[in-house]
Amino acid sequence: MAISTNPSAPLPTSSGLEQDARREHHTGHDQASLGEIAIGVVIGRTSEFFDFFVYAIAAVLVFPSFLFPNTDPLTGTLYSFVIFALAFVARPLGSLFFMEVDRRHGRGTKLTIALFLLGGSTAAIAFLPSPLSIGGYAVALLCLARAAQGFALGGAWDGLSSLLALNAPQKRRGFWAMIPQLGAPFGFLLAASLFAYLTSSMSQQDFQEWGWRYPFFVAFAINVVALFARLRLVATHEFSSMLQKQELQPVPVQEVVERNGSNILVGAFVPLACYALFHLVTVFPLAWTALRPGTDISGFLQVQMAGAGVMFVMVVLSGWIADITGRRTLLGVGAALIGLFSFVAPFTLRGPDATGYGFVLVGFALLGLSFGQASGAVASGLPRRYRYTGSAMISDLGWLIGAGFAPLVVLGLSNLIGVVSVGGYLLSGVVCTLLALRLNRQLEMRDH
Template structure:
């Protein structure tokens, strides 16, 4: 099937008005679009993650104890990662038939709409088990939309990056994660601190979900501003950014996709071990205020943002392979004493979060698209999307529930095993496969 021209939706026409004259897209313009887009996605992600600990166990699962309710909530949390590859398959076909702008418009409205719909969700006491089914449905809507929101802007940024500064440009898309976490954490901390518990559970928690829809509209225009430009269209038509059929891509690139999914596993396992899981442990098993820990999380995320920026400089000096390998080894060592820090009171929690986010930032900053250069130009766009989906699924999707089950069954130190397994996978891929090593220098 030949690539169709980008369709002219209302949003695209508005964005296209900004680009009436031919010009080359500057890397800075792409970077802004990438950061805004990723921040909106991760804001949605963390708003749901925080509510999975503070709200849903009581609102949706009041008929079980708090621990069991949190485990059920984390099971629904994982649904988005399971269906995300399905979203990629569906929206790749939309992309091929109707264009990138149509795909992004539908995907981001689905993402914002699914997140906003959760804000109107009645509790179990109102509609019974239908509340559970609706929450699962909306969560899967988020996952499908995230699969469809892959826009190729990170790839375009890499294509426009100077060769000597690839590490620097590789870290730019990753800035969206800590920025989204900072906004989500502070927003929830504000409502938790100013509202009585009854009011927060009744209506206060819903406001961050409303905000997400507005943020997604802003992100949509920021991304369309890039994808409607003449240069993006040329990249699209030349197959540099064109979607290939999913099954064709899997048949042709399955080995690179599989290795690319496992190479950053240490990073993705670490991601939830310092964001979602510690909040659940502190909330369930310590007397600490959730608002205090959310503020601590925002401060740690700010430090993680600085570490992501630093990873760009370090990678350009020593190479992405060495940095990823060193970070995986450090994460493996961290897994041995991190749980004890989390169980060490306010000081231990602070050390756990600050050290954890520094390690996360250094590794996460260079984890995106580590093997994308090995994909053929025809399959690079679709293959990169599938690789990202699988990395999140295997590395992060089940991390909160796995860590919580291990901790409550065998003691908190056992939660480090999940983190250690991710580090071991990353080190194994980097050590055993010379082709991978060469691809991410």
């Protein structure tokens, strides 16, 4: 602190120096806290998406033949996708239950129970007995474990993403809003690399008998690491105070629906374009490829990993663009680009020589551009009192409506009427997104 040479200027008092020191310390501490929140969010979201993609890949490569050996590959895959969707049905129920746990016992207790349930149900799949030994009970056990995964994921909402956005500089909200979304490409890269290594380094028989179980053990270990990383934040007095200051506390669901029901319903439809694309570039093309005899699964997973790298770059780019154009504008532009892609996508998957590589790479790029801002654009319009609970509800409904049944519906329709159904499904999501953005703007104008 410089001292004025003007003899008439008052000398700094000891209390003034102490105030300056506290101000400097406080400013630096806020910056450090923002970085700590970002790290905690990325670790948490990466672990969640890793669990998600480990199951998703196994739902294509393992469960159709493991659980349904007496059916043809297509039918077995469709049955597998029915079980895949159970998590998205159970997730809103988990949110309702764990919001009440949060209100009664605190966020640390909620996260501990939810993440141990998530990790435990994921690890339990690794011990799934074969139908050859217990018959149809193997299918029932997988259904139970999959539903438990979704139920637990409903309790994994910790509010750190909203806290990150609320504490970010006003002109950098788009950049900080995209950071939690980086968990998706990171999680896919980890899961796909594990399965690519296993499928390329062991025989098909060994992989189907025991090799596929290894990634589910890894998922449990990653969940434990993520749990401690997040508890380190939410269980401390400092971050608890920040969460309370920003009013990121659980509110009874009935009150949220009564006060913001229309915003939540419309908000769930806003990200539908990118949520529909999410499973159509990750799960569906892998199934479409696996159903073709003689295809190189490990090679295709590596192409998808390259796509995830493209997605990472586009997610980061979305933050920069959103700070210039606005997040809603970017979502609208992203939906329009996905709409154009929906007319081209079927041609990249049609024909005996189609590899789907172009579909995957372009699809991942568009997904990153839209997905980077999908979580914060609508939730930012909710009053702070309802943002914590309302954001969880919007996310649960959006994933259920737009993504949960996408692999099942598109694969079934593709078998019946051809891959034109891929474009049709994407286009329906685009229409929902554009209409929801328009309705959301009208709701905001009405509320003000």
